[in-house]
Amino acid sequence: MTKRTLIPVRLWIVGIVSTLIIMYAWSRSLLGRPLQLGNQRFTWLGLVYLTGGYLFLLVAPWLTNRLALTPFEFMAMTDHLALGWLGYLVLILVVPVWFQPANSGLVLGIIFAIVGGICIDVPRNGVWGVRIPWTYGSPMIWKKVNGLMGRLLLVASYSMVGVGWVWPAAFPIYQVVVIVGILVLVLAYAHQLHLTL
Incomplete structure (x- = not known):
């Protein structure tokens, strides 16, 4: 039987908040009112990158742990990466002009x-x-x-x-x-x- 990994409470909270922000960005685009990045709009491709990057950061530590020569506490790394990503999601909402290409x-x-x-x-x-x-x-x-x-x-x-x-x-x-x-x-x-x- 394999050992189950418990997800820390903070990671649950950060994950839910991040998911809600990403869903908000997608829903705005689906309704024809995409988020404004200054004088530009958040494109569909930008949303795909945003969502894909978030999913990658959640899975990458687990994959790294599976491939590492010495196993490590990958949940802590996932927590820190998710928290850093949440900071960027909040910045997109607060100062979207910073995220122009x-x-x-x-x-x-x-x-x-x-x-x-x-x-x-x-x-x-x-x-x-x-x-x-x-x-x-x-x-x-x-x-x-x-x-x-x-x-x-x-x-x-x-x-x-x-x-x-x-x-x-x-x-x-x-x-x-x-x-x-x-x-x-x-x-x-x-x-x-x-x-x-």
Whole structure:
């Protein structure tokens, strides 16, 4: 008999709210009043991407766990990815103008969100996460450092979408400052943990 995996309550709530927002976007399009993204409308293709991305983020951690050499707590990763996606769904409703294709920070912001959501819970491996001697030396340092990295990337992802739309001329400088800042913070934290633990 296989072990059943319990879905955390927060994941249920986040999943229901996200599903309701996606259903709202689809119903608006079906009624001929699609969501406005500034001077553009949310297209059918955009809705397919939105729905497909959400479903992928819910299934990807489970698939990764099935294929991983060392099983890990994939429900925690699913929870963090779903929570990050809910943040984007709320932003689509609150500031839809940020999600126009002309936004230079949109693609990088979404990439940061996905990488950050995975980093929070990823087990030690040879491909993903902050892979330096300090983190490889201790499972606790690995978890803390990658957890910090993931959360910083997730927060930065939202700001990248906003800055990419509001100040597109400053976005290249902003992106370099954010990336360097996150790397410096994470490496300093890893070094500090290495010295104290």
